[in-house]
Amino acid sequence: MTVFISGGVKSGKSSLAQKIAVRLAGPGPKYYVATMIPYDEEDRARVRRHIADRAGLGFETLELGRGVERCLDLAAPGATFLVDSVTALLLNEMYPENPAGDADKNAARRSIDGLLKVAREAKNAVFVSDYIYSDAIRYDDFTENYRADLASIDRALAAACDTVLELCAGNIYVHKGEWEL
Amino acid sequence: MDLIIGGAYQGKRAYAKSHFSVREDDIFTCREDGKVDWSARCIAGLENLALWCVREGVDPVELFKKHESQWENSVLISEDIFCGVVPLGAENRAWREAAGRLCGYLSSRADSVTRMFCGLAQRLK
Numbered sequence: 001m002t003v004f005i006s007g008g009v010k011s012g013k014s015s016l017a018q019k020i021a022v023r024l025a026g027p028g029p030k031y032y033v034a035t036m037i038p039y040d041e042e043d044r045a046r047v048r049r050h051i052a053d054r055a056g057l058g059f060e061t062l063e064l065g066r067g068v069e070r071c072l073d074l075a076a077p078g079a080t081f082l083v084d085s086v087t088a089l090l091l092n093e094m095y096p097e098n099p100a101g102d103a104d105k106n107a108a109r110r111s112i113d114g115l116l117k118v119a120r121e122a123k124n125a126v127f128v129s130d131y132i133y134s135d136a137i138r139y140d141d142f143t144e145n146y147r148a149d150l151a152s153i154d155r156a157l158a159a160a161c162d163t164v165l166e167l168c169a170g171n172i173y174v175h176k177g178e179w180e181l
Numbered sequence: 182m183d184l185i186i187g188g189a190y191q192g193k194r195a196y197a198k199s200h201f202s203v204r205e206d207d208i209f210t211c212r213e214d215g216k217v218d219w220s221a222r223c224i225a226g227l228e229n230l231a232l233w234c235v236r237e238g239v240d241p242v243e244l245f246k247k248h249e250s251q252w253e254n255s256v257l258i259s260e261d262i263f264c265g266v267v268p269l270g271a272e273n274r275a276w277r278e279a280a281g282r283l284c285g286y287l288s289s290r291a292d293s294v295t296r297m298f299c300g301l302a303q304r305l306k
Contacts, residue, residue, distance in 0.1 A: 006299060131298075133188025135265020150304035151190030151299075158299035166298055175301045 002119045003158045003179065006129040016167060017082055017126045018054050019181055024124040025080035030059050033081050036088040037065035050084070062117030069114040078123045086115065086129035090150050097122065103142070108149035112156045119160050127161065129154050148160040184262045184287050193258045196295065197223055201256045208258075210281050215239075219251035227287075231280040235272060239257055241283040249290075257283050261296070270289030276298035 003093060005013050005018055021030055038044045051061075059082065062071050083089070093107035100173055104110075118125050125178060139147065144170055158164045163177030183201055185193045197203040201223075209221035211230040216236065218224070227241075234241040245252070263281035268274055288294045294306035 004299070054264050131188065133191060134261045134263070136262040136280070137265065137274050148190050151188075155190075155192060155300035158301055164299065164301055173303075175298055175303060 001120075001124050001163070002161040003163045003165065003177075004129070004154075005126065005128045005165045005167065006131045006154060008131055008169075009166040012170040013025050013128050013167050014050065014084055015053060017084060018057060018059075018130045018167070020140075020179065021059075021080050021082040021124070021126045022057055023181055024126070028077040028080060028123070031071060031075050031082070032059040032061045033068060033071045033083040034063045035065055035068060035083065035085060035092065037063075037092055041152050051165070052099040060171070065089070066096065067090040067114060068111070070116060072121055080124035081118060081122050082126045082127075082128070083118065084128040085116065086111070086127055086153055087132075087150060089115075090146070090153060094149075103145075105114040108152050111149075115120055115153065115157055116160055119157065127157050129157070131166070182291050183256045183293045184284070184291040185256065185258045185295045185297065186284055188264070191297040192300040193260075193297045194225060195300070196297055197225075197256050197258060198219070200295075203256055209272070216255055217248075219248045221255065222279070223256040223258065224252065225258035227257060227283060228262050228263055228276075228280045231259075231283050232272075232276045235275045235279050241279050242286045245283065245286065253290075257291075259287075 001024055005017050007013050038047050062074055064070055068143055070081060090107060093111050093160040096104055115127065133151060155174050163179045164175040166173040166175055185197055187193050203223040207222035209218040209224050211217055211226035213229050213233045215233045217230060230243050236242065263277050268277060288306060291306060296303045296305050
């Protein structure tokens with residue numbers, strides 16, 4: 001089963017995703033695919049918070065800032081994957097060498113291909129993204145292109161996944177499919 | 182009138198085409214210049230029109246009321262720019278409120294209201 005979860009910041013996406021992944025995996029192997037590459041202390045604090053959040057849930061962590069589909073080769077057969085987050089993956093795919101270079105124009109396409117491969121081939125997969133599309137700000141071209149690219153990935157995943165959930169302040173809206181905890 | 186709202190890049194136009202038989206040629210997209218083709222089968226970019234209204238001191242709801250007979254059978258599309266944090270800058274705050282008020286009014290007059298989320302349609306009315 002595949003589940004796509006999005007919503008605003010701090011709306012409870014990651015913790016819901018963990019609960020769903022734990023339930024889907026049952027006694028089977030489960031992997032937390034961490035896509036954020038920490039660059040500073042703020043990032044590292046966030047990573048520590050996420051690690052503490054999932055402590056004791058039995059996830060093995062795979063740190064894949066790029067090439068997310070490699071999780072399929074690294075995992076035991078019949079695995080459940082929690083990919084957190086699509087947002088960070090795209091950012092890393094945009095800068096394959098270093099954050100100071102030019103953005104890779106194929107990043108969104110590559111991200112979609114990798115994520116859809118995981119969705120197709122994994123026994124279970126849960127994907128977490130961020131809903132960043134509804135505010136009254138005119139962004140610079142870089143940010144606007146990033147939003148457009150992330151949205152293209154979100155739409156591809158939402159179309160492919162069995163279940164699509166939106167979180168709003170801890171409340172769950174079911175856009176597609178079924179789910180239970 | 183059918184209203185489609187949703188965030189940027191969420192598939193609002195694609196839904197207008199697939200669900201309301203709107204063709205690309207039928208869509209007039211508002212810029213920030215106040216121009217509106219009220220005869221268009223589908224008017225998109227209402228959030229841009231709302232920004233022009235704020236700058237020119239025009240009430241967007243009154244503007245739409247004035248042209249009601251022309252859009253009452255149309256498909257209208259607006260970005261829901263009114264969901265983010267309160268923006269810095271008086272113009273952006275006024276814009277956000279104008280767009281929110283306009284969508285509220287249009288929702289009340291609409292035969293259907295659809296919100297797009299990651300390409301999926303959520304029927305609100």
